[in-house]
Amino acid sequence: MRNINKVDVLLVGAGVMSATLGTLLAQLDPSLKILMVERLNKVAHESSHGLNNAGTGHAGYCELNYTPQQADGSVVIDKALQINAAFEESLQFWSYLVEQHQLPTPEYFINPIFHQSLVWGDDVAFLRSRYEQLSKHHLFEEMEYSEDPAVLRVWMPLVMDNRDAKQKVAATQVKHGSDVDFGHLTRSLVKSLHDKGNFELRLNHGIVGMKQMPNGRWRVRVKNNHDDKVRSVNAGFVFLGAGGGALPLLQQSKIDEANGYGGFPISGQWLICNNPEIVKRHKTKVYGKAPVGAPPMSVPHLDARIIDGQACLLFGPFASITGKFLKEGSMFDIVGSLKSGNLKPMLAVAKDNLDLMRYLIGEAFATHKQRVTALRNFYPEAREEDWVLASAGQRVQIIKQCDNKGGKLEFGTEIVTAQDGTIATLLGASPGASTSVQAMIEVLQRCYPARMASAEWHAKLKQMIPSYGVSLDEDVELLRQVRNRTLSTLKLV
Numbered sequence: 001m002r003n004i005n006k007v008d009v010l011l012v013g014a015g016v017m018s019a020t021l022g023t024l025l026a027q028l029d030p031s032l033k034i035l036m037v038e039r040l041n042k043v044a045h046e047s048s049h050g051l052n053n054a055g056t057g058h059a060g061y062c063e064l065n066y067t068p069q070q071a072d073g074s075v076v077i078d079k080a081l082q083i084n085a086a087f088e089e090s091l092q093f094w095s096y097l098v099e100q101h102q103l104p105t106p107e108y109f110i111n112p113i114f115h116q117s118l119v120w121g122d123d124v125a126f127l128r129s130r131y132e133q134l135s136k137h138h139l140f141e142e143m144e145y146s147e148d149p150a151v152l153r154v155w156m157p158l159v160m161d162n163r164d165a166k167q168k169v170a171a172t173q174v175k176h177g178s179d180v181d182f183g184h185l186t187r188s189l190v191k192s193l194h195d196k197g198n199f200e201l202r203l204n205h206g207i208v209g210m211k212q213m214p215n216g217r218w219r220v221r222v223k224n225n226h227d228d229k230v231r232s233v234n235a236g237f238v239f240l241g242a243g244g245g246a247l248p249l250l251q252q253s254k255i256d257e258a259n260g261y262g263g264f265p266i267s268g269q270w271l272i273c274n275n276p277e278i279v280k281r282h283k284t285k286v287y288g289k290a291p292v293g294a295p296p297m298s299v300p301h302l303d304a305r306i307i308d309g310q311a312c313l314l315f316g317p318f319a320s321i322t323g324k325f326l327k328e329g330s331m332f333d334i335v336g337s338l339k340s341g342n343l344k345p346m347l348a349v350a351k352d353n354l355d356l357m358r359y360l361i362g363e364a365f366a367t368h369k370q371r372v373t374a375l376r377n378f379y380p381e382a383r384e385e386d387w388v389l390a391s392a393g394q395r396v397q398i399i400k401q402c403d404n405k406g407g408k409l410e411f412g413t414e415i416v417t418a419q420d421g422t423i424a425t426l427l428g429a430s431p432g433a434s435t436s437v438q439a440m441i442e443v444l445q446r447c448y449p450a451r452m453a454s455a456e457w458h459a460k461l462k463q464m465i466p467s468y469g470v471s472l473d474e475d476v477e478l479l480r481q482v483r484n485r486t487l488s489t490l491k492l493v
């Protein structure tokens, strides 16, 4: 397909969400004409880029924010179960694509890594209780727990070396965790779409306006950043997969469902280890507990990573205050997103989250020394000269209208679709890329309900994702079958 301006599907943004949705649609109906437009000159250069996210295959194994502790000390595990089952859908889809040679051999985009959680002091009781509840469930039955420093020294030597012997520590570990290079995955999905035909990618093309036509189709104005010319694309279905930039585009669409949404951007930074000898000594992902007052996504973790085939070691993310919705965006993004419909919720959130604002401002002004001090909770021997600061991606948290308080800040993701199913977007960031397959299936269910209910699409979905339509949370036998397949196809054991 070359330079056709009337398409069935317009994917805005070349991140993991658009790439996943495009791949699902091309599998379900290869005759669909799909156009992807991206404002930057590269695919996966914002949040989906390998270094802009933590690459954790979020399965709830190590992320303590998915199992909140209640006032009575009990731990709620529902969200961890849900995320684990959602990630299994991604693993099944990627396995299918690897088997069909539509994704490269897995080590290019996904690698096995132990997922560990580490706590100390009063949090030991929390981790023990979390382990007791999770390990009873079949999704988490392989989880291990220890408070024994000798065992922990084997699990995470860098973390235990020279640690205060009097400090009470505990950890859990799951051996079949994963590290995903979402940048490589996205580029591979886009390449595969390109190879199949009926797909065109236009880089350096940004959306500058859109309007729904009387026949229900969308006329989308796309600007070529090379010659500044604006051309119209006529699309039957539009997915605003613009990551942090999705909110302004949703507002431009003027659909009723956009009303009341606002965005609260939080930027991230990593400490990256520049000493190869230290990189070699740490082989796992170690997640801790977020400091009091910190947003849930700034849970600190020490991560062995493989990005573009290179082993590296990252610590963070350090959150900070920003006005930008995209890493390559403008400090005025937040101001531009203020509309009469979301002003009240935005102001209510600013008023009710002063602790968070204080935390973010404090983080923004932290010195290198202070950041390395935070790192020493995980790696007591860390030296300032072995670490450099690098910026990660932006996350735009959802602000929503709510009756009682005027507005609330949410840390999850939400799919917003027009009632007629002709336009959709995904707001928010977490659990993000890991659950992209389940999220994009939800977009299809909302926007293509008749075709999703057809025997043809149902059969194809079952072929690609055998657990489609069944709860892995409840079906032990099916979980064992799909996990055996995905762990072996994706070489995660």
Ligand SMILES: Cc1cc2nc3c(=O)[nH]c(=O)nc-3n(C[C@H](O)[C@H](O)[C@H](O)COP(=O)(O)OP(=O)(O)OC[C@H]3O[C@@H](n4cnc5c(N)ncnc54)[C@H](O)[C@@H]3O)c2cc1C
Pocket (backbone or CB within 6 Å): 012, 013, 014, 015, 016, 017, 018, 037, 038, 039, 040, 043, 044, 045, 046, 047, 048, 049, 052, 053, 054, 055, 056, 057, 058, 182, 205, 206, 207, 208, 241, 242, 243, 244, 245, 246, 249, 268, 317, 326, 392, 393, 394, 395, 426, 428, 429, 430, 431, 432, 433, 434, 435
């Ligand atoms: C610090 C950090 C750590 C994270 N860690 C993890 C993790 O460990 N595991 C995990 O699963 N997820 C993680 N995430 C979340 C994950 O990175 C995101 O959920 C995911 O990458 C979002 O993909 P996307 O396709 O929606 O957005 P993006 O990858 O940001 O893609 C959006 C694209 O749209 C383009 N665009 C924007 N506006 C326009 C326009 N007007 N016209 C054309 N194109 C446009 C942008 O340039 C961009 O290329 C993390 C995120 C951050 C920031």
